[in-house]
Amino acid sequence: MTAQSLFEKVWQRHVVVPETADTPAILYIDLHLTHEVTSPQAFDVLRARKLQVRRLDRTLATMDHSTPTDTAQIFGGLPIKLESAARQVRQLEVNCAEFGVDLIGLQDSRRGIVHVIGPEQGATQPGKTIVCGDSHTSTHGAFGALAFGIGTTEVGYVLATQCLLQRRPRTFEIVVNGRLPAGVSAKDVVLAVIGRIGVNGGTGHVIEFRGSAIEAMSMDERMTVCNMSIEAGARAGMVAPDATTYHYLKGRPFAPTGADWDKAVADWNTLRSDAGATFDKSVSLDAGTLEPMITFGTNPGMVTTIGGNVPERPGDAVFAKSLAYMGLTAGERMADKPVQVVFIGSCTNARISDLEAAAAILRGRKVAKGVRALIVPGSQQIKLEAEQRGLAKVFTDAGAEWRESGCSMCLGMNGDLVDSGQYCISTSNRNFEGRQGIGARTLLASPASAAAAAVRGRVTDPREFLG
Amino acid sequence: MDPITVIRSRTVVMPSTNIDTDQIIPARFLTTTVREGLGVSLFADWRYDKNGQPKPDFVLNQPAARGCQVLVAGRNIGCGSSREHAPWALLDFGIRVVISTEIADIFRNNSLKNGLLPVVVDEATHEWLLAHPGAEVEVDLPASVLRLPDGREVTFPIESFSRYCLMNGIDELGYLLSRMDAIERYERAREGA
Ligand code: SF4
Numbered sequence: 001m002t003a004q005s006l007f008e009k010v011w012q013r014h015v016v017v018p019e020t021a022d023t024p025a026i027l028y029i030d031l032h033l034t035h036e037v038t039s040p041q042a043f044d045v046l047r048a049r050k051l052q053v054r055r056l057d058r059t060l061a062t063m064d065h066s067t068p069t070d071t072a073q074i075f076g077g078l079p080i081k082l083e084s085a086a087r088q089v090r091q092l093e094v095n096c097a098e099f100g101v102d103l104i105g106l107q108d109s110r111r112g113i114v115h116v117i118g119p120e121q122g123a124t125q126p127g128k129t130i131v132c133g134d135s136h137t138s139t140h141g142a143f144g145a146l147a148f149g150i151g152t153t154e155v156g157y158v159l160a161t162q163c164l165l166q167r168r169p170r171t172f173e174i175v176v177n178g179r180l181p182a183g184v185s186a187k188d189v190v191l192a193v194i195g196r197i198g199v200n201g202g203t204g205h206v207i208e209f210r211g212s213a214i215e216a217m218s219m220d221e222r223m224t225v226c227n228m229s230i231e232a233g234a235r236a237g238m239v240a241p242d243a244t245t246y247h248y249l250k251g252r253p254f255a256p257t258g259a260d261w262d263k264a265v266a267d268w269n270t271l272r273s274d275a276g277a278t279f280d281k282s283v284s285l286d287a288g289t290l291e292p293m294i295t296f297g298t299n300p301g302m303v304t305t306i307g308g309n310v311p312e313r314p315g316d317a318v319f320a321k322s323l324a325y326m327g328l329t330a331g332e333r334m335a336d337k338p339v340q341v342v343f344i345g346s347c348t349n350a351r352i353s354d355l356e357a358a359a360a361i362l363r364g365r366k367v368a369k370g371v372r373a374l375i376v377p378g379s380q381q382i383k384l385e386a387e388q389r390g391l392a393k394v395f396t397d398a399g400a401e402w403r404e405s406g407c408s409m410c411l412g413m414n415g416d417l418v419d420s421g422q423y424c425i426s427t428s429n430r431n432f433e434g435r436q437g438i439g440a441r442t443l444l445a446s447p448a449s450a451a452a453a454a455v456r457g458r459v460t461d462p463r464e465f466l467g
Numbered sequence: 468m469d470p471i472t473v474i475r476s477r478t479v480v481m482p483s484t485n486i487d488t489d490q491i492i493p494a495r496f497l498t499t500t501v502r503e504g505l506g507v508s509l510f511a512d513w514r515y516d517k518n519g520q521p522k523p524d525f526v527l528n529q530p531a532a533r534g535c536q537v538l539v540a541g542r543n544i545g546c547g548s549s550r551e552h553a554p555w556a557l558l559d560f561g562i563r564v565v566i567s568t569e570i571a572d573i574f575r576n577n578s579l580k581n582g583l584l585p586v587v588v589d590e591a592t593h594e595w596l597l598a599h600p601g602a603e604v605e606v607d608l609p610a611s612v613l614r615l616p617d618g619r620e621v622t623f624p625i626e627s628f629s630r631y632c633l634m635n636g637i638d639e640l641g642y643l644l645s646r647m648d649a650i651e652r653y654e655r656a657r658e659g660a
Contacts, residue, residue: 016650017649021627026643026646026649026650028654037497038549040500041502041551065497066497082498084499087500088500134548134549135549151573151576152577153551153577153638154576154580156640160644161640162650163650165639200569200571203543233546233571233572299487301485317482318483318484318541321483411489411494411548412493413498430489430547430548432489435489438493
């Protein structure tokens with residue numbers, strides 16, 4: 001048999017009808033996660049065509065994008081302030097009740113950002129195909145699942161048939177070998193990757209992240225890396241499952257137990273790229289040379305080191321327009337740039353280890369005067385854990401705001417906004433124009449870099465706080 | 468979904484590269500629960516000023532853009548969020564064809580499923596289109612050919628299945644439902660039921 005890559009193995013297992021020159025493959029979907037923003041029109045299609053949700057046991061819904069993070073609006077009996085968001089949340093409740101879909105609702109202690117709670121509940125498992133009407137579904141690939149974002153029409157297809165029509169994507173290996181220097185995080189790795197291959201470098205491909213630096217990463221870190229695969233244009237990102245994966249999953253609510261667990265692990269152990277597997281594209285990076293990274297422009301590929309300068313691209317009008325939006329000039333240093341807002345949150349960096357990294361810097365220190373720091377845990381479970389472990393107190397003592405979980409300031413649709421012209425150092429994944437609010441200027445960075453900036457009030461290399 | 472065969476239209480040109488779906492339709496408009504009515508919010512942050520007034524210098528606000536069905540975008544359009552609201556907004560505005568050198572995967576998929584035709588062209592053709600806003604072009608889906616006013620014909624790639632669906636205005640759900648026997652067989656084999 002020819003050597004196969006991890007992607008090829010997972011793909012092959014899920015082909016219901018193989019592709020031909022004329023028709024794409026029918027691909028089976030093991031787990032369908034859904035949320036309030038990209039599902040209402042899909043449920044309408046089911047209604048219009050008199051269809052049911054085909055596999056309720058493979059469908060899980062939650063609300064995260066438009067939900068407020070203000071405690072009073074979730075638990076305090078206050079209505080959701082944004083009327084249209086309230087309507088959307090209600091619509092999901094109605095749709096789930098009508099079709100019998102399992103809903104992790106507004107006040108559920110398991111609620112959180114869809115890509116945080118899938119793994120947290122153990123629903124995300126190696127070898128599964130996972131889709132969600134959200135591009136950052138790539139996050140789940142950290143477990144060796146084939147996970148990708150779909151649009152609302154496809155949400156409807158999966159609800160009705162549990163399948164999608166797909167052409168087989170190409171494969172791309174990104175090898176990161178070596179040891180990450182202290183103070184350099186998984187977020188810096190993936191920002192460096194996107195800087196290297198560009199925001200369309202992965203288009204049409206599924207990336208497998210491999211190499212000793214990836215193997216050394218925790219699940220939280222692997223999720224951060226896979227999460228941002230889509231920012232390089234990739235369909236999905238994947239990491240082969242290993243002992244770290246199994247250790248994370250064991251005992252979680254949806255994880256197999258007893259003899260089923262052993263059987264599952266034996267199977268998952270086969271899910272790695274064979275020696276000699278070939279990839280359509282390949283890039284390698286040396287982890288030892290990486291540094292803390294920060295974006296300076298309006299897409300995640302416009303990135304440099306925190307110690308670096310905004311590059312110069314004379315004659316590039318698009319680049320100039322992007323810098324004008326950011327209020328930055330070519331050649332300018334990134335370090336010491338004042339920031340007004342710090343956002344630590346999102347499906348990229350709001351898991352417990354991210355909060356720990358931020359707390360390590362904020363402990364016993366204060367958020368700089370004039371800076372608003374918003375810290376939003378990725379799930380209610382993480383919130384609880386952070387409170388039990390004293391991290392929440394570190395944040396509030398420092399003068400940061402500590403919120404209920406949700407997408408929050410990652411995207412401007414739930415009331416958490418950056419004002420026009422303000423600089424926000426953010427642990428999220430997109431620095432597009434207006435992403436965090438009209439005119440908002442986003443600087444993407446790691447939780448440690450965001451916390452360092454919170455203390456100093458300006459862009460700061462987090463390694464200044466080491467030791 | 469309206470079928471597409473041959474579309475003749477002037478082009479409207481937006482030379483920005485990497486136009487992401489957050490620009491096409493900003494997040495604050497995603498709280499809708501229907502597909503219709505997003506056209507007025509298309510490119511909202513580029514199109515309107517602080518007071519909600521149309522910016523006269525923005526290309527979609529100019530009289531020449533009226534009635535254009537073909538949008539020529541700078542390199543690589545559609546990256547970012549999977550929001551299908553992006554093709555919905557473009558279609559609601561009246562755009563039926565988007566042309567670029569590269570089109571991001573999810574946006575391309577979403578477009579195909581809604582009757583918005585994504586057309587990827589080579590660098591030289593792209594440059595010509597960018598340099599000639601308002602050019603009268605013909606997009607011939609059955610032939611998979613883009614015809615420029617000077618008579619040049621540029622073939623564009625499109626998967627035959629998608630072309631069939633677009634030309635007939637049908638979606639893939641019907642096809643998937645028609646293969647339910649295969650889906651059930653697959654489930655039985657895997658789940659041992
Ligand atoms: S946190 Fe941001 S990127 Fe993640 S799912 Fe929510 S909106 Fe999308």
